[in-house]
Amino acid sequence: MVGKTAMRRAEKGIPGAREAARPVSAPASALPQWMRLYFYGMHGVALDILLSSARAFHQDHDLRLLGFSSPFLCVLHSGTHLILEKIYLQKRCFRERPLVFHLIFYPSLFICLQILIGNVMTCTENITVSLTELIMHYILALYFSTVFHKGFLSLQYQKKPLRSRHPAGLPSVLRFIFFGMHGFLDEVLFTAVFHLFEKADRTLKGHTSLWSFLMYGSCSFVVDKLYLHLNFRRGWGIHHRLPVYICFIYTWEFSWGLALRQFGACSWDYSHYPFNFMGLVTLMYLPGWIGLSLYQDVLSNVLLRVTVCSDEGEESGTGVNGHPRTKGKLDKCKLHLGFW
Numbered sequence: 319m320v321g322k323t324a325m326r327r328a329e330k331g332i333p334g335a336r337e338a339a340r341p342v343s344a345p346a347s348a349l350p351q352w353m354r355l356y357f358y359g360m361h362g363v364a365l366d367i368l369l370s371s372a373r374a375f376h377q378d379h380d381l382r383l384l385g386f387s388s389p390f391l392c393v394l395h396s397g398t399h400l401i402l403e404k405i406y407l408q409k410r411c412f413r414e415r416p417l418v419f420h421l422i423f424y425p426s427l428f429i430c431l432q433i434l435i436g437n438v439m440t441c442t443e444n445i446t447v448s449l450t451e452l453i454m455h456y457i458l459a460l461y462f463s464t465v466f467h468k469g470f471l472s473l474q475y476q477k478k479p480l481r482s483r484h485p486a487g488l489p490s491v492l493r494f495i496f497f498g499m500h501g502f503l504d505e506v507l508f509t510a511v512f513h514l515f516e517k518a519d520r521t522l523k524g525h526t527s528l529w530s531f532l533m534y535g536s537c538s539f540v541v542d543k544l545y546l547h548l549n550f551r552r553g554w555g556i557h558h559r560l561p562v563y564i565c566f567i568y569t570w571e572f573s574w575g576l577a578l579r580q581f582g583a584c585s586w587d588y589s590h591y592p593f594n595f596m597g598l599v600t601l602m603y604l605p606g607w608i609g610l611s612l613y614q615d616v617l618s619n620v621l622l623r624v625t626v627c628s629d630e631g632e633e634s635g636t637g638v639n640g641h642p643r644t645k646g647k648l649d650k651c652k653l654h655l656g657f658w
Contacts, residue, residue, distance in 0.1 A: 349475045349624070354403075355396040357470070357496075362395020363387045363506055364499040364531075365458070371528045381583035383528035387506045390522060398435060402428065406467040425459035432458075476623045487622035493542060494535045496621065501534020502526050504610065527585035529578060537570045538614060545618045556615065563611040564604070572599045 349357075367385030375383055405427050412419035432455050433447055473488075488496070510524035541563055548554040548562065575598035578584040589597035 347475055347477070349473055353475065353620075353624075355400065358399030358403075359392040359396035360496075360499045360503045361466070362399060363392050364502050366391055366395075367502050367506075367526055367528065367531075369454075381581055382585040383583070384525055384585060385502075385528060386523060386525045387502075388522045388524055389507060389510055392503065392506070394435065398431060401431065402462060403467065403471070406463060406471075409463075420460065420463050424463040425456050428459035428462065429455045472627045474625050474627050476625060488624045489626060490539070492626070493621060494539050497538035497542070498531035498535030500617070501530045501538065504534070505530055508606070527583075529574075529583060529585065533570070533574045537567060540570075541566065541611070541614050542618050542621075545615055549615075556612070559615075560608065560611055563614070564607055567607050567611070568599050572596075575599070 366387035369385075370387070371383045371385035374380060374385070405424060408423075409416070409419050412423065429452065487493075505526035506524035508524070509526070510522040513519040513524070514522060544562060544566070545559065548559050572595070575584050575586065576596070579598070584598075587597045588594040588600040588602070591600040591602045593601035
């Protein structure tokens with residue numbers, strides 16, 4: 319009733335009525351720490367796959383574009399990304415010298431952290447880093463300080479999303495990127511566990527293909543749209559949606575595999591499994607696809623609560639990632655590396 323009255327007032331041009339007529343969204347806050355760690359681990363695995371596949375392609379020109387990572391590295395990336403976030407928050411101490419922060423301060427700490435972690439992972443005492451590795455670390459540091467942190471910390475979380483037949487949430491482009499990176503994570507976890515039981519490989523080293531980003535990103539993006547349409551607009555329950563998901567997933571996997579096989583770029587072959595078709599799809603993986611489809615709905619609901627802050631936190635006074643801006647003594651740029 320109040321909304322209709324506000325709309326009538328807005329049509330008559332009454333001052334302040336347009337603001338009152340707009341739907342009021344739930345208050346947004348910073349992304350929960352568990353969500354940030356989840357995103358950070360996934361982002362780190364995606365970088366592992368990208369760099370290792372580029373290195374492998376440079377050596378053998380394999381169009382499968384295989385890359386490698388592991389669950390251990392995923393956990394490690396979550397922690398290191400969180401540390402890098404705290405370092406990035408010190409940007410407020412360099413407001414008059416932003417180039418010093420982006421070109422010297424942040425890259426220096428980033429490179430030191432990467433070298434330390436690399437030596438811990440390889441269990442070596444002598445620190446040896448090539449010039450090529452230093453250049454690569456520096457480029458990654460620039461990406462983190464100028465692109466990744468700024469974009470990621472603009473995300474906010476709504477604990478109570480609006481009930482609507484047309485929910486918004488995270489923008490479509492970011493959803494595609496999220497699902498593509500999640501596809502990397504899914505395949506790395508699956509192949510790592512598979513090697514553990516089949517080959518007793520306790521290193522839990524998993525692999526995937528760079529093509530999986532496009533394949534999983536596009537597939538999950540469409541399934542996400544199906545969920546929003548069938549659940550919110552058609553009112554279908556999960557027992558009605560699930561067959562639609564599975565049919566689309568198998569069709570998508572077969573289509574991508576058939577296309578990639580023409581160029582020798584297909585990274586999977588199910589010919590040795592029963593119930594396979596042309597070695598591109600198999601019913602042996604049906605339980606796994608069902609589980610991922612159910613989890614997809616969970617992810618879609620979470621992404622409906624994630625929004626992009628239109629104004630930078632430091633300019634709007636809300637702080638980075640929705641945290642309140644520091645006042646008083648903290649404005650004197652005392653370094654604060656505590657974790658929320």
